[in-house]
Amino acid sequence: xxxxxxxxxxxxxxxxxxxxxxxxxxxxxxxxxxxxxxxxxxxxxxxxxxxxxxxxxxxxxxxxxxxxxxxxxxxxxxxxxxxxxxxxxxxxxxxxxxxxxxxxxxxxxxxxxxxxxxxxxxxxxxxxxxxxxxxxxxxxxxxxxxxxxxxxxxxxxxxxxxxxxxxxxxxxxxxxxxxxxxxxxxxxxxxxxxxxxxxxxxxxxxxxxxxxxxxxxxxxxxxxxxxxxxxxxxxxxxxxxxxxxxxxxxxxxxxxxxxxxxxxxxxxxxxxxxxxxxxxxxxxxxxxxxxxxxxxxxxxxxxxxxxxxxxxxxxxxxxxxxxxxxxxxxxxxxxxxxxxxxx
Numbered sequence: 001x002x003x004x005x006x007x008x009x010x011x012x013x014x015x016x017x018x019x020x021x022x023x024x025x026x027x028x029x030x031x032x033x034x035x036x037x038x039x040x041x042x043x044x045x046x047x048x049x050x051x052x053x054x055x056x057x058x059x060x061x062x063x064x065x066x067x068x069x070x071x072x073x074x075x076x077x078x079x080x081x082x083x084x085x086x087x088x089x090x091x092x093x094x095x096x097x098x099x100x101x102x103x104x105x106x107x108x109x110x111x112x113x114x115x116x117x118x119x120x121x122x123x124x125x126x127x128x129x130x131x132x133x134x135x136x137x138x139x140x141x142x143x144x145x146x147x148x149x150x151x152x153x154x155x156x157x158x159x160x161x162x163x164x165x166x167x168x169x170x171x172x173x174x175x176x177x178x179x180x181x182x183x184x185x186x187x188x189x190x191x192x193x194x195x196x197x198x199x200x201x202x203x204x205x206x207x208x209x210x211x212x213x214x215x216x217x218x219x220x221x222x223x224x225x226x227x228x229x230x231x232x233x234x235x236x237x238x239x240x241x242x243x244x245x246x247x248x249x250x251x252x253x254x255x256x257x258x259x260x261x262x263x264x265x266x267x268x269x270x271x272x273x274x275x276x277x278x279x280x281x282x283x284x285x286x287x288x289x290x291x292x293x294x295x296x297x298x299x300x301x302x303x304x305x306x307x308x309x310x311x312x313x314x315x316x317x318x319x320x321x322x323x324x325x326x327x328x329x330x331x332x333x334x335x336x337x338x339x340x341x342x343x
Contacts, residue, residue, distance in 0.1 A: 002024045003029045003040065003083075005022060007078055008040060011040060011076045011078045011085075012040065012085075014069040014071070015067055015068075015069055015085055017033055017035065017038070017085075018033065019031045019032065019033055020032045020034065027041060027042060028040060029041075031088075036087065037087070038067070038085055038088055039085070039086050039087070039088045039214075041084055041085075042081050043082040043217065048082075048217040049082050051201070051219040052084060052217060053074065054198065055198070055216035056074075056216075058114050059110060059113065059198070059213070061211075062106075062110065062211060063086075063212060064209070064212045064214060065086060065087045066085075066086055067085040067086065089212055097243070097244070097245040098245075099205070099208075099210075100205065100245035100246060100249060101248070101252045103205055103208045104249045105252050105255065105256050106208060106213075107203055107253060108224075108254070108256030109257075110197075111197040112256060115195055115197040115224065115257070116195070116197070117193050117194070118194055119192060119193065119194075120188045120192055120193055125189070126185070129181055129182070129184075129185050132181060133178060133181070136177065136178065136273070139174070140171065140174055142278050142281060143163075143167060143170060143171070146163060146281055146285070147163060147164055157292075158294045158295075159292075159297045162298055162301050162302070166277070166301075170274045173273070173312070174273075176268075177268075180272065181269040183265035184265035187260070187262030194262070195224065195263065196221050196222060196223055196224075197221070197224045198219060199219065199221070199222045199223075199224065199226050199227045200218070200219055200227050201217070201220055201222075201226075201230070202215055202217075202218045202230065203227035204230070204231055204235065224259075224263070225266055228250065228253065229267065229270045229271060232246070232271060232311065233307075233311075236307045236310035236314070237306075237307045238306070238307075238310065239306055240310055241310075242310040242314065247313065247314055250267075250314075250318055264318070267318075268315055271311050272311070272312070272315050275308070276303075276304035276307070276308075277304050277305075280301045280304055283300075284297050
């Protein structure tokens with residue numbers, strides 16, 4: 001929701017700032033003054049304020065300059081909302097190769113600074129896997145019911161035909177995701193440990209302005225792979241093929257913070273999860289036949305499929321990379337064993 005001009009001026013008054021021009025940029029207001037250009041952002045409650053406050057504590061040097069009110073408060077209150085003020089930072093809009101690589105390396109360094117190991121409860125692990133499997137089973141059931149009905153139709157619509165075309169690929173992805181989730185559970189049952197860090201919560205290229213990270217409202221304690229999953233899910237929403245910089249993003253991340261076997265399995269499981277398709281199917285079915293725009297629904301389904309294929313390419317790259325590493329390790333072990341035997 002845009003910040004009203006009078007509200008913006010009232011908030012800026014608490015900082016002793018007189019705006020010359022105000023531009024709305026998403027939720028934020030871009031404020032031009034004789035003292036520079038600032039970003040004024042509203043917060044949705046105390047939880048977001050706490051997330052920013054903790055982020056400043058953990059990653060202060062990675063956050064843009066943060067301004068305090070004349071009452072020496074980090075947040076300004078106006079009406080029922082809180083606001084904060086920072087120097088304006090223009091986020092990246094184009095995925096330049098080195099910027100993307102720096103993004104993943106920078107994200108790893110953030111996580112490394114706050115990473116800690118916690119005990120993994122078997123009950124919580126089993127409960128999460130059960131909840132996730134049930135979610136995927138429900139989605140598969142929706143797919144199967146729709147496809148069975150579409151295939152019995154005398155004439156399939158373009159949208160229905162497209163669904164049938166994608167069906168088997170999507171089912172294989174669910175199977176792979178479940179296998180990886182099982183591998184994650186088995187890895188944690190063995191180690192009894194899980195790594196957490198103070199994660200950004202909305203990690204994406206537009207929130208990385210080297211050396212700064214902006215928009216910490218969703219920051220919280222979670223597995224470091226949470227940010228990786230969130231970032232890749234946003235950036236795969238483009239036409240295939242995906243650029244090599246995104247394909248190698250996890251490789252760059254692991255140069256700074258290697259992932260455990262359990263973390264990799266969890267990552268692969270959630271990256272492989274087919275997303276958006278069921279929503280497309282349900283929206284199509286909910287629309288009255290006379291009001292369905294087949295072209296729009298097919299386009300929405302294709303966008304899901306393009307993102308799905310981009311993510312599949314990333315996962316396959318990682319799986320093949322891991323297999324090559326295992327072969328190298330096995331060859332090295334065999335060579336070492338032979339050397340010891342000959343000695």
